[in-house]
Amino acid sequence: MAKPLVAIVGRPNVGKSTFFNKISGKRISIVEDIPGVTRDRITADAEWLGHEFTLIDTGGIDPKSDDELLSQMREQAETAIELADVICFFADARDGLTEDDKDVANLLRKAKKPVLLVVNKVDYLGLNDNLYEFYELGLGDPIGISSVNMLGFGDLLDQIISLLPDEIESGEPENQPIQLAIVGRPNVGKSSLTNMLLGVKRTMVSDIAGTTRDAVDSLYTDSEGIVFNIIDTAGIRRKRAIEDESLERYSVLRSIAAIRRCDVALLLIDANNGVTEQDTKIAGLIQDEGKAAIVIVNKWDMLEKETGTYEKYKKRILEDLKFMTYAPILFISAKTGQRVDTVLSKVKEVYEIAGKRITTGVLNDIVNDAVNDLQPPLQGGKRLKIYYATQSGIRPPSFVLFVNEEKLMQFSYQRYLENYFRKSFDFTGTPIRFILREKKKED
Secondary structure, three states: OOOOEEEEEEOOOOOHHHHHHHHHOOOOOOOOOOOOOOOOOEEEEEEEOOEEEEEEEOOOOOOOOOOHHHHHHHHHHHHHHHHOOEEEEEEEOOOOOOHHHHHHHHHHHHHOOOEEEEEEOOOOHHHHHHHHHHHHHOOOOOEEOEOOOOEOHHHHHHHHHHHOOOOOOOOOOOOOOEEEEEEOOOOOOHHHHHHHHHOOOOOOOOOOOOOOOOOEEEEEEOOOOOEEEEEEOOOOOOOOOOOHHHHHHHHHHHHHHHHHOOOEEEEEEEOOOOOOHHHHHHHHHHHHOOOEEEEEEEOHHHOOOOOOHHHHHHHHHHHHOHHHOOOOEEEOEOOOOEOHHHHHHHHHHHHHHHOOOOOHHHHHHHHHHHHHHOOOOEEOOEEOOEEEEEEEEOOOOEEEEEEOOHHHOOHHHHHHHHHHHHHHHOOOOOOOEEEEEEOOOOO
């Protein structure tokens, strides 16, 4: 199941990024004493008392500003609010309650999401008296913390996990459309591909990056009666004051939303640019969410070719996306329709593979073969033993391995097992998961 989303929002310079960095355990957001330096939303996975969730750090919300950059940051924050399961609304104990805080609170009330009122910079006991005025916002009891000193973090995290949605194991729905997300950087041809697949012009297409403002869902039934829900993910309006890099980073949040609800993700890459850092980031999201994937190289018709161009290009993609070498690669032109007819057939193929179940007997035979072919390495005089294996889920295919000691499973050996499974069962297009469980060997 996808991790719940927890959005950190508030006006600029109230310490959101400091909190985010402390929780995530690494300095990801830029933190300075200048309002608005966190220009792009950043995400990181977090865990508290066995509960996992994803934090979204946002740029500050300045409801009244007409400044292009602050307006852009506000739009990112509003998108995070829209997608979040829980919202942490940050205010500043030293500044006290401001009119901007009241405006942000009004925005959050409209979202109708669980909101925790977090008053930051309560760095010493004397500032606790400053909490009372925040009751005026009508958002419940203020939670006083100090991001710098990590005071009050336990209470806040307890509150966060108490509001997280219950985990629901998704069953195998019958007669449901295949959810197909088309993701990628702005202006790589997502809407053009959607239109070509549908055969009708349903979304606006232009040469301006991000003319698709919101994710657009379109149902399509193929000749075999298979129904697809095609999700064309959003871009963003081009604004002169914002650099292209910021526009590309913004697309990640919409991609997260589409990836989380899809069965298969199509990662579109512009043939003229190759795999960019942003493409790698979106590919990582697909991998982390356990979704089946196909890499689509679009605008292939625009590339000058010579003998061996196809092979060299494919090799370069596999090198750049080495953590996703299981994904098929298709070379198309959404503009001319070149090889677009191969896309949905490949989607059906990887969708079925991602739903594959392996019988327990066959699974354990393969595990035994893998161990016999290559024994786990010795560590401190001990060797990993795999007693038993069973499949615990699909999409992605997930396998529980009962072992003597989890810590004896080295990353390299787990990768060996994954490759052995792929060679034995054909898991083209889908990640696979291993879950380790310790089990003492019975006498």
